[in-house]
Amino acid sequence: MNGTTIKSIRAHQVYTNRGNPGVEAIVTTENGAVGRAMCTSGISVGTHEIKFQFDGGTKFRGKGVQCAADRINNEIAPKMIGVDAANQLEADRVMLSLAPNAKAVFGGNATAAVSAAILKAGAASLGIPLYRHVGGSNAMYLPVPGVAMVAGDERYGGGITTPGGKPTMSVMAFGFNTFSEASYACWDVHTRWAEKMKKKFGGLPNIRDFISVPTGIYNSDREIWEDMLATIREAGYDGKMGFQMDVATDTYHNKEDGKYYGLFDKNPKTKEQLYDFYMQIIKDYPFVIIEDPFNEDDYDTTAALTKECGIQIVGDDLFTTNPERVAYGVSKGAANTVLLKVNQVGTISEALQMIQYAYKFGYAVMPSDSRGEGESIADYAVGINAGSIRESAIGPRGNRFLEIEEELGSNAKFIGARGLKGFRNQMRADGKL
Incomplete structure (x- = not known):
């Protein structure tokens, strides 16, 4: 098995320096490389930005993102096992094919966190700096x-x-x-x-x-x-x-x-x-x-x-x-x-x-x-x-x-x-x- 393929993906809600919580995705490859990436909402948000998934309710004033983390853990992660983290275009294609209008279904914050974590894991699995991978x-x-x-x-x-x-x-x-x-x-x-x-x-x-x-x-x-x-x-x-x-x-x-x-x-x-x-x-x-x-x-x-x-x-x-x-x-x-x-x-x-x-x-x-x-x-x-x-x-x-x-x-x-x-x-x- 190729060492750059994805072995596991997990996600959780984290605190950020933007005030609102973020969702962090952690991708591990078969050769032990790890990529972590977090996505959070901005302070001022344009009306045309991709929509994030939030928990609603009173906790975190409605801006909790446990739902986005759950989407990653339960719906995205199991189907990304074995995908090559070093092939970003293919990894993103697979993720977006998991559901019609996947970014709306999973939340743009969920897909963004996973995609960025895959990029970092891909660079780490190849043993090169992230800027060189990009x-x-x-x-x-x-x-x-x-x-x-x-x-x-x-x-x-x-x-x-x-x-x-x-x-x-x-x-x-x-x-x-x-x-x-x-x-x-x-x-x-x-x-x-x-x-x-x-x-x-x-x-x-x-x-x-x-x-x-x-x-x-x-x-x-x-x-x-x-x-x-x-x-x-x-x-x-x-x-x-x-x-x-x-x-x-x-x-x-x-x-x-x-x-x-x-x-x-x-x-x-x-x-x-x-x-x-x-x-x-x-x-x-x-x-x-x-x-x-x-x-x-x-x-x-x-x-x-x-x-x-x-x-x-x-x-x-x-x-x-x-x-x-x-x-x-x-x-x-x-x-x-x-x-x-x-x-x-x-x-x-x-x-x-x-x-x-x-x-x-x-x-x-x-x-x-x-x-x-x-x-x-x-x-x-x-x-x-x-x-x-x-x-x-x-x-x-x-x-x-x-x-x-x-x-x-x-x-x-x-x-x-x-x-x-x-x-x-x-x-x-x-x-x-």
Whole structure:
């Protein structure tokens, strides 16, 4: 029997750093290799994301996932024994063939956890790093990392739905020669920022390093950006670091009148006013990435901003790692980057297929670990040669990147701003901005 074939799969419910429980799958192969992967729900969830299975009821406020773990143990695991963990495409095909519309039947969280665990078990059974299993010998580029700075959705009245602390703001380190240099700069700026916020209002970083800014501290987010820019300059990194912002704009969008409420300041905004606002702040501050600048179905306005603004425009709720939504976005020219949440689409194979489609049409892919991918997001990022990644400069994710950089040695590549989309970012790479 092939040593890479699956010997057992088991699953259980686990605690996560996202607040809600997650489902963890553990795959063991015949040669003793083990792969573990966890999938959890995000803080802000797009309406077009694949549906997860939850227990409901009062325990864990309805977000328990024991039902998803039971589905894995009782329905998926017995039928995956003997499948080759080193053949990801075939393993995912078998799993999805177990039931009509399998992701809906088992839950996207169940299929995603099993698929990712199989990928890790496959790499371990072959005795190769996960990034090498994903990308082969071409896996060598380390992405521009960022560090969390600001969160909080109550500053100007809160959103229409549940913003989950958005907009979040981070600092991206693009003007350095190596990932390790960029990582240190992020640590330096974050440490200075934390000290500044503690003095200002007693603010402290949360478990994901963001500092939630409450109401009454700033009159508008422009004041926050002034403080962020001052912190970068105080650390000596002016021109080497810029802003990334995940707006999660759909949660501030009133679908009845089309306006956005409580976003960036107390003034309601039409989409035209919001568009002009973005164009102005991109000129006034070193924004390099904006994620989900308009509501999740506004492809046309997103396309117009992408063409004119010259920075990296990322689609998360816009695309939800969904090949069909990405294809529609490509046809419109909406955004220039797809946010990759490996656990968001349901299987590793589908995520990799989406990545290849995005690359084919000149889009970048920006990984994020907000669905429970953890430090493995570093391997995914290097495996697909991503040009940028959500946060990940410090902490366990940053440590894994540093380990990969050391493993790659002289083969490690860090191209900084050249790996970011948008003509303004390419001007930064050329030293002209």
